[in-house]
């Protein structure tokens with residue numbers, strides 16, 4: 502006997518139910534955080550971070566109305582975006598560390614790259630985006646504590662990188678992104694990110710995106726003005742460890 506895992510099997514039905522419940526809970530958290538901050542809930546976009554989870558999960562969440570998905574490795578993202586090209590139009594957000602030699606590939610399927618953190622990436626992203634003849638939205642990743650492991654530009658260097666993105670013909674400076682340093686109070690981290698975002702908006706008024714907040718800290722992020730939250734675990738459950 503084979504145990505099916507196709508869309509009509511009991512296993513898949515159980516997964517739909519799990520995702521439906523998790524999505525409702527996350528949407529409730531978003532709505533409550535927006536209400537507490539005096540913001541409209543449509544000001545915040547939920548990016549479902551699907552890294553390590555199968556394309557089938559993405560398909561099920563898309564059927565539940567989610568359109569924005571986040572991935573952190575090029576090969577996996579490229580495969581999933583290809584597999585799902587026949588369904589509803591999805592927006593792919595690249596949220597992982599950028600390697601220079603992957604930028605051209607990422608530019609082909611990504612709508613928004615959240616992790617631009619050094620000038621030399623801009624030429625590669627521009628090159629890839631020019632081939633697709635469309636605008637690639639880019640966020641400057643800000644390092645709030647200067648720890649090189651997580652990536653990101655120190656706040657003082659953000660304006661120069663933002664200018665570099667703005668100057669590229671096929672890149673659109675859309676805003677900023679950060680991950681709160683683990684040892685920090687998230688309210689302080691996201692408050693500092695908000696200040697960096699304000700400075701970028703003085704340079705480029707259209708750069709309104711603040712990508713901040715994950716499963717554990719989306720409330721303080723929304724309180725500090727996040728427009729995009731990147732949620733993985735709270736939607737899909739725990740990830741298997743990533744083997745590199």
Ligand SMILES: *Cc1c(COP(=O)(O)O)cnc(C)c1O
Nearest residue numbers: 550596715716731732733734735
């Ligand atoms: C994995 C990841 C997320 C999602 O984190 P969760 O804690 O699972 O919600 C968000 N942002 C980035 C940059 C990530 O790499």
